[in-house]
Amino acid sequence: MSNYVLVVYRHVVAFAVIAPFALKVRPKMTLPIFIKLVALSLLEPVIDQNLYFLGMKYTTATFAAAMTNILPALTFVMACILRLEKLRFKSIRSQAKVFGTIATVAGAMVITLVKGPIIELIWTKGKTNHEQQSGGIDLQHSIKGAIMITIGCFSWACFMVLQAITLKTYPAELSLTAWICLLGSMEGTIVALVMERGKATIWSLNWDVKLLAALYSGIICSGLAYYIQGVVMKDRGPVFVTAFSPLCMVIVAVMGSFILAEQLYFGRVLGAIIIVAGLYLVVWGKSKDHEFPIPSSKEQTAPDKQITQAGSSRTEKINHEAVTLDVSGGDVVTTDGQLDKPRNPTNV
Template identity: 70%
Template sequence: MECCNQKKFDRMKPFIAVVFLQFGFAGMDVLSKAALNKGMSNYVLVVYRHVVAFVVIAPFALILEKKVRPKMTLSIFLKLVALSTLEPVIDQNLYFLGMNYTTATFAVTMINVLPAITFVMACILKLEKIKMKSVHSQAKVVGTLATVGGAMIMTLLRGPIVNIFGTHGNSVQIQHSSGANLQHVIKGSIMITIGCFSCACFMILQTITLETYPAELSLTAWICLLGTIEGGIVALIMERNDYSVWSLNWDTKLLAAVYSGIVCSGMAYYIQGVVMRYRGPVFVTTFNPLCMVIVAIMSSIFLAEKIYLGRVIGAVVIIFGLYLVVWGKSKDYDTPSSINKDEALPVKESAESNDKEESPKYEGTTSSNFVAVDRDEQV
């Protein structure tokens, strides 16, 4: 009984890990939006975020992976540089810029195109299998198209305001906190979409890098260190006329930097790496809609953001498409029994060969019996 419970828990570990990540990302979105509303530079936030992440993760990497950390090579280092450019510099800066033009709810909903982008790239690189005659593969394709269509609906369709959580307040204040005209919405959505492409490339490259550098903590520490250096250069260039943006006080800005650094950079890169080694990059990104729901609730309550009917419709379409993708991918992980059978067959074959060596006079009967057993198993 305990063995069965342990196996169930082991199967649930990837799901628990990615759900935990979505709760962490939801808290980051709300805190980051609050910090940006108070005038914090998104470039500075990215730098401080990875400074905190490196300080927290580096000691664990040095101690726990001292014996298993592979030797650094030029090829691995170039991959690390590319990883630190794709996610800490390009994706996060564009994501926060897009959030600044729109709202936290809109930004996290636009991120839902990430699974579709990752899925397409994984298919191109042959990390994801597609057979158009299979119903599961058709569900993956239809779900991908629905995800992109839902994102377009959220971008172009607004409609009336929906007071889902009954958060009524000063209309002037709400308009000031979430009032973004169509031009800003389109500009922010373009930035977030480009960031999604960068994040998808990061997921794919991280999966490939872990094959030659299977040390998740050390990989995370390197990404955070190089991301700090590269992000610092970008921040110094973009904020060269105002060095006061680097100052921090005991307020939301500091909390956003510390929280996002520990949870959404340090822990997230590590957990993503561990899960992707066994489930692939598409699995990690398919749980983004959960983050959208959490952020919508939290931002509506704490940031008094409006929720429009168009965004609700687009969100429903996105969730429908994503769960089609998840259902289509379920076949990829529904074959543990077949794997066990394949692992058991060589044992039977070896036992059969031993019996043949010990008693050759029963060779014909033994082989026929195994053929019969194999046919029964196939039936």
């Protein structure tokens, strides 16, 4: 199945499953929100997924899953630039998040560039895998696939940050998911018609693994994934959500080794260890941020402003002298209780 067609069917299925549940809560739609929805549906459902599938064709499933581990680093940098993530370089938790992000990127680079010896496993001996069928994956194809996956991850990080921003003005996870899937399927259809023009047979579906892939990826990977990450993102932010993406690599490596008979290399194992260590640092730092939030500069200056305002108002009360006129007697009574006799007018 064409990857462009798979993306379309995937989000059609996701919209069909999520839409009935999204009818209950529908906030008011405005033009700025709709523009954000269009951008969201273009970033992840169209750009990221198509580039990810193309990059996986040039490499392997394990390699593609390993490259997505740069997602937490990209999201972290973008969140800091947009001030969605607070940093204090003198704080240990902030240092843990920074070093964890660097370790994640370093681990992804190790997986990409370092191959090393093959780790022989019992279930991969004597089996023909994807790399052997294609005559081995050369460095040129690996670099091309890595570039595609990296661009896709950057688009994915933009999607995460923009989703967190959109949820502040459109706080309905189910409705947001339905809109993303609907618009993503429409935009993906346009891309598929352009890229696969003249190939009408690619749109056909049968009762086989292709249909299962469209159903599973639509319901689980798009529908439930968008909704769950939106719920968690409202409370913990986009950095916390993307910090768990390296777990995908572990699952894919195990399943790829069992099902596709893919070989494991020492470089990938070493890079995975570095990535897991960086992931632990990021999660630890984020957990401390959730327990003890870092106050913003506005929150820090607020008490000082209150003290200044209280002092100035107290001074005004002390210096201010209320005057009460006794109209009947012509006397003037001040706030200190003294009686001030008016002066006699001068005769002219």
